[in-house]
Amino acid sequence: MKFSHQIQFNAVPDWAEYYLPYSNLKKLIYLIEKDQLASQQGHGGDEEDEYGPSERTALMNGGPAAVEETNRRFIEALNKALDKIVKFYAKKETELYDEMDRLLFDYDQLDAHYQPQPPSPITLASRRGGGGGGGDDIGGRASHEFPRRESLVDVDSYTLPPNILSQNTSDMDFEHDNENIIDRDNSQRPQHPHHHEDMNTTGNHHGNSNNNNKGSGKAWHGMELKKRTVDLFVLLSELKSFVALNLTAFSKILKKYDKITGNNLKRHYLSTYVNQAYPFKSPTKARLNERIQESERGYAFLVTDNNNIDLAIDELKTHLREHIVWERNTVWRDMVGQERKTQSVGVSEVKPMVLRTPCGHVIIDRDQLMHAFFLVASVLVFALLLSIDIFGHIEQNRCFAILVFASMLWAGEVMPLFVTALLVPLLIVTLRVMRSDDGEYTRLDASAATKRVFAAMFSPVIMLLLGGFSIAGALSKFGIAKAMATFVLSKAGTKPNRVLLVNMLVATIASMWISNVAAPVLCFSLIQPILRTLPVDARFAPCLIIGIALSSNLGGMASPISSPQNIIAIQNMSPAPSWGEWFIVSIPLCLVGNGIIWLWLLWTYAPEKQITHIHPIRASSEPISWTQIYVCLVTLGTIVMWCLAHSYEHIFGDMGVIAIIPLIAFFGTGLLTKDDFNNFLWNVIMLAMGGIALGKAVESSGLLHTIAEGIEHWVTGFSAFQVLAVFSVLVLIIATFISHTVAALIVLPIVAEVGSRLDHPEPRLLVMGTAFVCSCAMGLPVSGFPNMNAIAQETELGKPYLSTKDFIRNGVPSSIYSTFCVTTIGYLLMKLVGF
Known part of the structure; x- marks a missing residue:
């Protein structure tokens, strides 16, 4: 918790105005910092000396007089507060x-x-x-x-x-x-609270x-x-x-x-x-x-x-x-x-609709009305599909109805995504869409279907996801991710173009280990010293923010644990790729993609034409602890074992079993606690489990086989490269408008089946390439969490740095360029690996 919030929360309400005005003094510090930077630029501060930008400040460049004037301003404010x-x-x-x-x-x-x-x-x-x-x-x-x-x-x-x-x-x-x-803060409510009048x-x-x-x-x-x-x-x-x-x-x-x-x-x-x-x-x-x-x-x-x-x-x-x-x-x-009412004034542009009835006025929220309409439409489509015969088999008809129903609920976000995922196994069992896999394909009863569905839901990839969450939690909790990021950013210098590129690479690398959900949050917090010292109309601010968002999206393909769609891809790849094989393909794609996006942003915003020198980020000066060393060793050891998983398959069986090692190493020693475990992204885990259940049902019912046969006739004569290009365009369009994970849940099982039916079967190549394209979809503010986080960044006056126009102008071209890299460079690398 920030100390300004601690003061507000711990202060006596009636005495609030007599405490130190911490927030106002902090704003004064930032104003002084901005003035120092302006002074430094005026004195040619963009030229770095032998000590480097982090060893000198604008204040020092101004000499003793500047030091005295700066101290005077701050001390006057402190004295006024102290006197009060x-x-x-x-x-x-x-x-x-x-x-x-x-x-x-x-x-x-x-x-x-x-x-x-x-x-x-x-x-x-x-x-x-x-x-x-x-x-x-x-x-x-x-x-x-x-x-x-x-x-x-x-x-x-x-x-x-x-x-x-x-x-x-x-x-x-x-x-x-x-x-x-x-x-x-630690005061607990007594069992029988009473007011002072009754305390006697x-x-x-x-x-x-x-x-x-x-x-x-x-x-x-x-x-x-x-x-x-x-x-x-x-x-x-x-x-x-x-x-x-x-x-x-x-x-x-x-x-x-x-x-x-x-x-x-x-x-x-x-x-x-x-x-x-x-x-x-x-x-x-x-x-x-x-x-x-x-x-x-x-x-x-x-x-x-x-x-x-x-x-x-x-x-x-x-x-x-x-x-x-x-x-x-x-x-x-x-x-x-x-305070919340004050902050919300002017934020919502959609006014509630007032419906006049003989009994009075009824206020209707338009968002809720749209959700209700979409829910009714989804239910009607679901009922219609259940009542008609499309595929000639009741299991396939009902499974197709579940597939369309779940896809509509996910696409419209009528309810939280993980709630829809929990609805999937309920419908699979009650509608009896599962069939036996003994060659006779008899329809399973509810009891047998339940065992099959729940056995599939908690698969090794779910344990892999939990292991990734434990590593991400430890790296974040003990400041390792932040320390490494600030160290790299401190070497970026003060040139805007170089700072932009380094920040983008840091965002991509952070996404590899702490997921592309947590990485942009970390990176946006690290660039606050830069943002608050920029002029109000500086083009570098939106350029830097959207650069971090787009590179975090690319980071979603960097490692198997960096995004849920990668987990879904591994579930549909047999045998699953090792971490080493994944890195051979993903890291070059991320580097090339970041380079292209960086050049595009420089051409679009041209930040150095407006600003030649920015505030440097200082590396963390805190000493390295033994706990941090232990966390790094466990993390590196786990990653090495993941990379060599196939060599130890006779011992561990699957990468999901290796993922148990960091869970035991961190939770068993008390470094991570029960609260940290509860803070895992369980909604993502439930979403992945629901998607796995849906994929299992589509496969077991025979629907996947039927759909793949239909697509096979359409792509007859196509090479794997052409099929990858077709599916890449399809997935890019879907993932731009709905969740990347949802797009992977719907399309990847079909891609795997189609790939296995080609003249030269290459299902692993198609699945991996299509999963990478899911991460390339970043054309709109709603295309992935990094974009949603970026659009929410605001100035001190509450004005957003970015608009939808910024994403259309930069995100759409970046999506196209990145998808082109996947279908060309990525295709060659995957062929090289042997997919």
């Missing part, structure tokens, strides 16, 4: 300490009135740990003196320390105490036996005091959290400032400004802790008669957790709802 925090704290401290004094006085009055002898078990001096001292009677309250506010800062006369711009700074880390932060009932049973002789009068006043004590304890604890959270915020924002600007301001500002401010001084913190302890001892006096202070503290902490839960369930929920 100090004044608020002093005001709130005065209010709460005065209330604490009144509460302590009422404790003594309560005990003196109802039990004059012996005297109150809590004297003010003891409550103050001996620090309060004795003294004269004050207003007849009790023989204790209540010190006033002489220890508090004078709010009106408070000023910040003198400016530190002329002083030397260093990058020594500042250590601060985080123990004062209330663990608001808690704990009565603990002290009833000791308090019965004190009379109903003390009980009534005690209930009131308990409520006041609980409320004051909560407020004092929140004030303690206020101090700790702001101290952490100062440390983090200064760390970010130093990292982006190349300065060493953090330690000096914290020691000279923050730690010398009244709320953050050690005596101030100690005094606040004393007041919290006073409320704890007072509560123990009220509910247990000082017999069990630990029990009283536990009950007070329970009240505190209840208060935090109540805040989040009421105040914050309302605030989040208002």
